[in-house]
Amino acid sequence: MNLPALPSGLGGLITDVREFLAAVRFARPELLWLFLLLPLIALTNRYSALRRRKSTEAIGRGAAVAALNTHQYPRRRWLGLAYPLAWTALILGLAGPRWGKSDEPGIAVGRDLVVVVDLSQSMKADDMASPEAKLRWEAARAGLQDLMTAVSRRGGHRIAIVLFAARAKVLVPLTTDYDHVRAVIADIDGNWPPPEIRPGAEANVVSGTRIGAGLIAAVNAHDPRFPGSQDIILLSDGDDPGDDREWAKGSAAARAAGIPIHTVGLGDPVTPALLSLGDPMNPELINTKLEEDVLKQIAAETRGEYLAAQRDVPRLGDFFRARIEPYPTRVVSDDAIPQPKERYPWFLAPALVLFIIGWLRGR
Numbered sequence: 001m002n003l004p005a006l007p008s009g010l011g012g013l014i015t016d017v018r019e020f021l022a023a024v025r026f027a028r029p030e031l032l033w034l035f036l037l038l039p040l041i042a043l044t045n046r047y048s049a050l051r052r053r054k055s056t057e058a059i060g061r062g063a064a065v066a067a068l069n070t071h072q073y074p075r076r077r078w079l080g081l082a083y084p085l086a087w088t089a090l091i092l093g094l095a096g097p098r099w100g101k102s103d104e105p106g107i108a109v110g111r112d113l114v115v116v117v118d119l120s121q122s123m124k125a126d127d128m129a130s131p132e133a134k135l136r137w138e139a140a141r142a143g144l145q146d147l148m149t150a151v152s153r154r155g156g157h158r159i160a161i162v163l164f165a166a167r168a169k170v171l172v173p174l175t176t177d178y179d180h181v182r183a184v185i186a187d188i189d190g191n192w193p194p195p196e197i198r199p200g201a202e203a204n205v206v207s208g209t210r211i212g213a214g215l216i217a218a219v220n221a222h223d224p225r226f227p228g229s230q231d232i233i234l235l236s237d238g239d240d241p242g243d244d245r246e247w248a249k250g251s252a253a254a255r256a257a258g259i260p261i262h263t264v265g266l267g268d269p270v271t272p273a274l275l276s277l278g279d280p281m282n283p284e285l286i287n288t289k290l291e292e293d294v295l296k297q298i299a300a301e302t303r304g305e306y307l308a309a310q311r312d313v314p315r316l317g318d319f320f321r322a323r324i325e326p327y328p329t330r331v332v333s334d335d336a337i338p339q340p341k342e343r344y345p346w347f348l349a350p351a352l353v354l355f356i357i358g359w360l361r362g363r
Helices: 008-023 029-059 062-067 077-094 136-154 178-187 211-221 247-257 292-301 316-323 345-362
Strands: 097-101 106-110 112-118 158-164 168-175 230-236 261-266 273-277 284-288 306-310 330-337 340-342
Touching: 029 077, 077 345, 112 136, 112 211, 136 158, 136 178, 136 230, 136 261, 136 316, 158 178, 158 211, 168 178, 168 211, 211 230, 211 247, 211 292, 230 292, 247 261, 247 292, 261 292, 261 316, 292 306
Parallel strands: 112 158, 112 230, 230 261, 261 306
Antiparallel strands: 097 340, 106 330, 158 168, 273 284
16 A cells, blocks of 8 residues: 655655754753753652542541642642643743844864875775775775764864875865865765875876875965964875885975874785776786874874774774864864854743643642
8 A cells, every 4th residue: 555645745844854953063062961860850749649538538538638628729730730831831931942143153163184095096995894984095084074973062163185096185274164174075986086185197106105295285274373272183094105214294384384194004014905996897906004104193293193993993083082173272263153153942941831730730
């Protein structure tokens, strides 16, 4: 039997409600744990009601005692929802619900972070342990999504994205538009990298992995007005077939600018992965593995840290909160952040009204 289709208007309404709930943020989300107290309050009220009933039965028969009731009007049972709804509205209001855009923009207070992502051929190796991110570049993209969750939790930080292979490209300049950055990250595809970073027509291409070029682009993407509040995160397998220490140019540029490079190693450092490149009919087979020594040296030369993600998706959110966010911040007055609009009065006012209704009902 064919079920009737939902009206298009109802489907659109469900979609709108879902998008609205996804857009709601709370200034103090930890207060939502107070909802766990509501069952305890309900049990306490239930216990009090049973005690009152037993006290009434001790006086006399229920019908006789009911006749002595001084209430002139019968109670409406639906008014019993006043207190539960009041507590719910109060907790939501105290948590600071926000949605929509406020007319007053905020000031960007935080750190500047440029993320450099390796999209060279070796990043296509499928030696990662996560079923959702089997390829190295997929694990890098998943780590960036985790990073954005941490960056946007407090806000104020500026972030930029740089991609590189044979050449480098600034995909996103420093910005506080986190929605745009998330959309760009979702579109990163290591199987089809941007044409600007692929090897060009020049015949003197040493390698398709130019880590130094990516790092130099990251240094140049930083705002020179704010030294001391800048970081670079490099996600790579460190595998450069050129083996000409080209990466040293990038670490030297970062060291001269006083910018630490935190390196993230992706891939199996022990067992090489077999990668098929070129013409499918006559492929070139190469072995590639995580070269940790290169990444560790880049981090050490720039006073950064090395995160050995290896075959796992890097937990960049935890790394950012622990190793980057606590350090000194900068204030940018010319990069205003659109602020979500505070909506707590929408919940606190009804909570007050509901508490009054519940009090009047209990008199």
